Amino acid sequence: MNAAAGVGGPALSLYAANADWPLRQFVPNALFYGVVLNVFSVAANGVPGLTAHAWALAGVGLIAGTLAGEGLTRRVPQAWLRNAVMVLSLAGGVTTLLRGLWELCGR
Numbered sequence: 001m002n003a004a005a006g007v008g009g010p011a012l013s014l015y016a017a018n019a020d021w022p023l024r025q026f027v028p029n030a031l032f033y034g035v036v037l038n039v040f041s042v043a044a045n046g047v048p049g050l051t052a053h054a055w056a057l058a059g060v061g062l063i064a065g066t067l068a069g070e071g072l073t074r075r076v077p078q079a080w081l082r083n084a085v086m087v088l089s090l091a092g093g094v095t096t097l098l099r100g101l102w103e104l105c106g107r
Contacts, residue, residue, distance in 0.1 A: 009034075010089035017086060023078050026085075 012033050016026045050058070073081070 010093045013085050013089040017082065023073065023081060027073075 009030075012030055016029070021029070
């Protein structure tokens with residue numbers, strides 16, 4: 001799903017919620033899944049043609065998100081984080097669905 005539509009996360013999030021994984025089990029599994037999934041996505045689609053500025057911005061965002069996530073996991077209840085992951089997964093899936101419908105309808 002990631003290589004075709006860019007939505008690899010919702011499937012893992014739904015599986016983790018259904019399996020009732022605690023946060024400490026979800027995070028390393030999600031990271032491993034993401035790395036493997038993105039390696040195959042790059043192999044299938046090639047390296048994105050971004051400018052150096054865009055790559056730098058993506059790197060800064062990655063680092064900032066990692067630091068923010070690390071800080072929040074100690075302060076935010078696990079139930080709230082689980083709900084936030086579900087909402088973000090749903091939003092990503094709906095956005096992809098709407099983009100697909102938009103393209104099918106010819107804008």
